[in-house]
Amino acid sequence: MADSEVLHVGIDLGTSRSAISASNGERFVVDSFVGWPVDMVAKKVLKRNVMIGHEAVANRTMLDLHRPLERGLLKEGSDKDVEAVRELLRHLLRLVGVDGNASNVRAVVGVPAAALRTNKQYLRNTMKGIVDSLMIVSEPFAVAYGLDALLHTLIIDIGAGTTDFCVMKGRYPTEEDQRTLTIAGDSIDGHLLKLINERYPQANVTLFMARDWKEKHSFVNTPPDKVVVTAPVNGVPTQFDITNEMRAACETLLPPTVETMLDLLSRVEPEFQERVRSNIILSGGGGLIRGLPEALQDALKQVGGGKVTYMQDPVFVGSDGGLALALDAPDTDWEKLSA
Amino acid sequence: MRAGHIDRVKRRALRQAVTENLETIRGLPPRGVRPNVRLGRLWLRRVSLIIVPLTLAGSTFLLSKPVVEPMFVVQRAIPHKAGTPPTQMQLMQYEKVDPAVLPLSVRRVVIDAGHGGTDPGTALPTLSEKAVTLDIATRLRKLLLQSGFEVISTRENDQQIPLRERAHIANASASDIFVSIHVNSIVDHTNEHGVETYYLGPTRDAKLTKLAAEENRESGYSLADMRKLLDGIYADARRDESQRLANTVQSQLYGGLRNADPGLQNWGVKRAPFLVLVATEMPAILAEVGCMSNEKEVAMLHKPEYRDRIARALFDGIRAYALEKR
Numbered sequence: 001m002a003d004s005e006v007l008h009v010g011i012d013l014g015t016s017r018s019a020i021s022a023s024n025g026e027r028f029v030v031d032s033f034v035g036w037p038v039d040m041v042a043k044k045v046l047k048r049n050v051m052i053g054h055e056a057v058a059n060r061t062m063l064d065l066h067r068p069l070e071r072g073l074l075k076e077g078s079d080k081d082v083e084a085v086r087e088l089l090r091h092l093l094r095l096v097g098v099d100g101n102a103s104n105v106r107a108v109v110g111v112p113a114a115a116l117r118t119n120k121q122y123l124r125n126t127m128k129g130i131v132d133s134l135m136i137v138s139e140p141f142a143v144a145y146g147l148d149a150l151l152h153t154l155i156i157d158i159g160a161g162t163t164d165f166c167v168m169k170g171r172y173p174t175e176e177d178q179r180t181l182t183i184a185g186d187s188i189d190g191h192l193l194k195l196i197n198e199r200y201p202q203a204n205v206t207l208f209m210a211r212d213w214k215e216k217h218s219f220v221n222t223p224p225d226k227v228v229v230t231a232p233v234n235g236v237p238t239q240f241d242i243t244n245e246m247r248a249a250c251e252t253l254l255p256p257t258v259e260t261m262l263d264l265l266s267r268v269e270p271e272f273q274e275r276v277r278s279n280i281i282l283s284g285g286g287g288l289i290r291g292l293p294e295a296l297q298d299a300l301k302q303v304g305g306g307k308v309t310y311m312q313d314p315v316f317v318g319s320d321g322g323l324a325l326a327l328d329a330p331d332t333d334w335e336k337l338s339a
Numbered sequence: 340m341r342a343g344h345i346d347r348v349k350r351r352a353l354r355q356a357v358t359e360n361l362e363t364i365r366g367l368p369p370r371g372v373r374p375n376v377r378l379g380r381l382w383l384r385r386v387s388l389i390i391v392p393l394t395l396a397g398s399t400f401l402l403s404k405p406v407v408e409p410m411f412v413v414q415r416a417i418p419h420k421a422g423t424p425p426t427q428m429q430l431m432q433y434e435k436v437d438p439a440v441l442p443l444s445v446r447r448v449v450i451d452a453g454h455g456g457t458d459p460g461t462a463l464p465t466l467s468e469k470a471v472t473l474d475i476a477t478r479l480r481k482l483l484l485q486s487g488f489e490v491i492s493t494r495e496n497d498q499q500i501p502l503r504e505r506a507h508i509a510n511a512s513a514s515d516i517f518v519s520i521h522v523n524s525i526v527d528h529t530n531e532h533g534v535e536t537y538y539l540g541p542t543r544d545a546k547l548t549k550l551a552a553e554e555n556r557e558s559g560y561s562l563a564d565m566r567k568l569l570d571g572i573y574a575d576a577r578r579d580e581s582q583r584l585a586n587t588v589q590s591q592l593y594g595g596l597r598n599a600d601p602g603l604q605n606w607g608v609k610r611a612p613f614l615v616l617v618a619t620e621m622p623a624i625l626a627e628v629g630c631m632s633n634e635k636e637v638a639m640l641h642k643p644e645y646r647d648r649i650a651r652a653l654f655d656g657i658r659a660y661a662l663e664k665r
Contacts, residue, residue, distance in 0.1 A: 117363050124364070136363070137356050150348045170348045172355030181457055256457040263499075325353060333357045337364070 009096060009131075010146075010322020011089070011109045012139065013123075015069045016160030016185060016211075016285065018088060021319040022096035023327060029315050030054070030091065034084035035063030052091045057208065070161060073112065073119050074126060082126055089130050106334050107131040108322035110139035113164040113178035127339050134339040137325060139318055140166035141173055143283050146321025147311075152275040154264065156257065156296075156308075157318070158286025160185035163257060167264050167276060176267070179260050183253060185286050188214055192242075192249035200240050203231045213242065218250050219290040250289050258299040265303065277306030283317045445661035447489040449509040451519040451615065452476035453625075456499025461524040461631045468631060469497065471640055472520045475628060478650035479520075486658065489514075506618030516584055517623035518657065519615055522640070524632040532630035533604030534596060536589040538581035539616035539623065580622035582608065587663070588626055588656030595652030600639060626653060 008023040019029040030053035037043035042062035051059055068074060068084035098105055107127070111120065120136045127134050137145075140155035144166065149155070151170040156163065165179040193210040196203065209231060217227040227243045261280070268276050277300055282293055293308040300306035311317045452472040454460035460468025473494065480490045491512040493505040500508075509517045525531065585608045593605040606627075616623045628649045630636045639645040 120363050121366075135356065135360050137360075141352070141356070145349065145352065148349075150352055170352070172352045172359060183457070260457060325356065328349065328353055329357060337357065337360055 006104045006106060007096070007098060008323060008326035009093070009105065009107045010142065010319040010324070010326055011092060011107055012142070012316075012318035012322065013069060013085075013089075013109055013111070014159055014318075015067070015162070017315070018092060019316050019319040020092040020096055021316055021323040023323065024097060026096040027316055027319070028092065028095040030088070030095075031057055032069055032088060033057050033060075033065060033067055034087045035060060035065040037062060038064050050087055052088060060208075073115060073161075074122055085126055086130060089127060093130065105131040106133045106135075106326055106329075107339075108135045108137060108142065108326040108329075110142040110318045110322055111136055112159075112162045113138045113140055113166055113173070113180045124339065129339075131339050133334045133337045135325065135329065135337050137322070138164070138166060138173055138178060140164045140178070140283075141168075142318050142321035142325060143281070143311075144168045144321070146317060146324045147281065149279065149281060152272050153279040153281060154261065154276050155281050155283065156261065156287075158184055158253070158257075158282070158284040158289075160285065163253070163260075163284075163286065165260055165264055167268055169268075177264075179264060181256050181260060183256050185211075185214070188218070188249050188253060188286075191252050192245060195245035195248055196240070196242055199242075199245060200231075202233050203238065203240055204233065205231050214246070214249070215285070215288070217246055218288065219247065220250050220254060220295050221247075221291045223247060224290055250292075253286065253289070253292075254295055254299075258296065261296065262299070262303060274304065277304065280306055280308045281311060282308055283311045283314050285314060287311065287314050445488075445515040445657070447491065447512065447514040448483055448657060449491045449493065449512060449514045449517040449619075449621075450476045450480055450483075451493040451505050451509070451517065453519060453521040455494050455497055458499050461522060463631060463637060466631065466637060466640060468522045468524075471522050471629070471631075471646065473497065474643075474646050475650050475653070476520055478647055479518075479653050482650060482654040483657065486654075488657075488661075502614045503618060505615055509619045509621065509623075514621055516657070516660070517616075517619045517621055518584075518588070518653065519613075519623070519625040520653070521625060521627050523627040523630040525630060526632050529632045529634070531604060532600075532602065532633035532636040533606040534589070534592045534629065535606035535627045536585040536592065536608050537611045537613060537616070537625040537627070538585040538608065539578060539610065539612065581616070581624055583663070584622050584656075584660045585624045587660040588624060588653060591656035591659060592626060592628065592649070592652045595655060596648060599645060599648055600636070602635065628653070 006023075010021045012019045014032055016032055017029050018032045019027070021027045033053060033056040035051045035056040036049070037046050043049070046059060046062060051063060056063060056065060064080075066081055066084040068081040068088065074081065074085055093105065109123065109127070111123065115136075115138070123136060124134060139159075140157045143155050143157055144150050144153055150168045153168040155166045155168065157166075161182070161184055163181040163184045165181075166173050167177045169177060189207055189211045192214055193205060193207055196205050196210065209229075213227070213229050217229075223243050223246075226241055227246045228239050228241050230237050230239050232238065265273060265277060280296070280300075282296070286292070287310050293310050296308045297306060300308070313320075452469070452475070454467075454469035454472060456469075458469065460472070462468070473496070476492060477495070480492055483490045491508065491514055493508050494500050505519075523533075523535070589605075589608045593603065597603045597605075611625075613625050616625060629640055631640065
């Protein structure tokens with residue numbers, strides 16, 4: 001990147017995956033994992049000082065592996081986690097062509113709706129020296145902005161760490177417009193693993209395997225197919241039917257999501273409730289759970305019905321929204337928002 | 340929607356997002372709390388106009404004659420005609436004011452069952468904090484009503500009530516005291532279990548700061564925001580009353596439960612910046628009535644009779660405090 005060019009980026013810093021969209025047209029997504037070789041032997045084998053993303057997960061046995069975000073926020077209190085998130089951000093910026101020079105990078109980063117100002121300050125401090133200017137916004141707001149859905153819309157963003165809800169009322173959302181649940185992708189993984197271990201105690205299953213299976217086979221209500229997976233038993237690959245476990249784990253998301261959705265809808269001004277019910281947008285990786293939009297629509301029938309639309313490009317919908325914000329913000333504002 | 344209208348809405352939302360970021364950079368609290376801070380400061384300024392002359396007058400009076408009675412006791416108030424300001428001589432008749440005379444009695448009690456709805460608090464496979472706190476709160480409510488107290492509950496079923504709304508319910512009801520019920524979980528020390536009671540105040544204990552941050556997570560305020568709020572509140576006489584209430588409740592809580600649970604530890608009365616205590620306008624405490632990280636305690640919390648014992652201990656504490664105030 002030439003020194004004189006300004007690069008605008010939108011970053012969705014996620015608990016499980018982080019995505020970046022840049023004004024030069026580049027878009028990337030990486031797993032939010034950072035690892036350092038545990039010893040000299042590992043360093044010699046891996047030939048790297050640090051590994052990031054899928055590569056880090058694949059080589060996790062040789063790494064001091066860190067997942068620096070928890071419930072969509074930076075973990076506090078650990079220098080290693082701070083360093084991990086800085087590595088992750090530098091990596092994302094390198095992918096879109098930033099060569100380590102922080103100047104002329106203007107970033108918009110999405111955080112969970114319920115993030116406190118102290119969390120935002122912490123993120124701002126962590127990003128010092130990595131970007132030139134920084135704006136931090138509520139993740140569902142970034143999604144809504146990118147979709148031009150700022151009025152009479154309910155965004156439900158189901159990530160790994162949090163499920164964020166935000167009613168868009170034509171303004172920057174206030175705390176009354178937003179909710180955050182910690183029941184999200186990670187809690188489904190944990191639940192699935194527990195159910196599999198209960199039913200098949202002989203199977204050797206890890207959380208990573210459970211997460212992988214969820215991403216391929218998740219569903220609620222009626223299963224599209226039987227969910228049959230392979231896991232080792234005493235070293236022998238063995239097939240297991242986990243259809244019921246998958247359904248039970250995924251359906252733990254439904255009651256709190258439905259309750260929060262209906263609660264937020266009931267707080268919308270009465271004359272706009274029907275419009276908001278007809279404009280519910282499901283984003284984030286959790287939206288890929290098959291049958292979820294239909295299940296939410298079924299729940300809406302008790303309040304007069306509604307329509308839930310699922311974003312076809314859930315991975316980048318947040319970072320694209322962030323990029324749109326970054327490009328629309330005038331230079332005078334960016335000058336005030338130096339990192 | 341027309342493109343022009345979309346642009347206007349986007350511009351406005353973007354402007355608000357930038358403003359919110361600038362406020363975060365400057366360390367300002369969220370907008371919702373700032374008028375309260377202003378009002379608090381205004382109130383403190385107004386109060387000083389009354390307290391300072393009273394204190395000066397009292398000091399002058401005390402210096403002019405030997406002190407034979409203990410300080411901090413109102414000896415007598417000289418009545419004067421309604422609608423006319425007290426004269427300088429009448430003011431001179433006052434000694435220092437004991438804050439204890441201000442809350443004349445305790446009639447109306449707010450019971451706040453911690454967590455609820457989608458916020459389970461500490462959640463175990465067979466037991467959740469929200470269910471335990473609600474059960475104890477329901478039992479406590481019954482005991483208080485039977486004894487002639489008026490009771491306001493922030494929640495009577497499994498629903499999520501934001502901390503701000505809990506404080507609003509308490510303040511709108513003009514209640515005399517506020518008692519929030521929670522159950523501890525200390526995952527690093529699963530062998531230990533005890534009871535502790537908090538009142539509002541600053542703490543240097545990193546663990547308590549973290550605990551308060553956890554409990555305040557759903558509030559919308561940050562600790563940084565709260566510190567600004569607390570500047571005005573820590574000096575409040577309400578803190579002394581909250582401390583007294585906390586001492587009385589903690590004493591009854593430990594005394595009432597240790598017979599049933601000989602291993603129970605007394606972790607005492609502590610200060611911490613829990614938001615629900617910041618925003619309430621009456622003496623307020625938060626009682627951690629057990630410890631769900633301890634297996635033995637969990638087994639006991641499963642038993643209705645033990646939860647009843649906790650409710651009774653809380654009731655004894657509230658009643659003892661109320662009797663002191665008569």
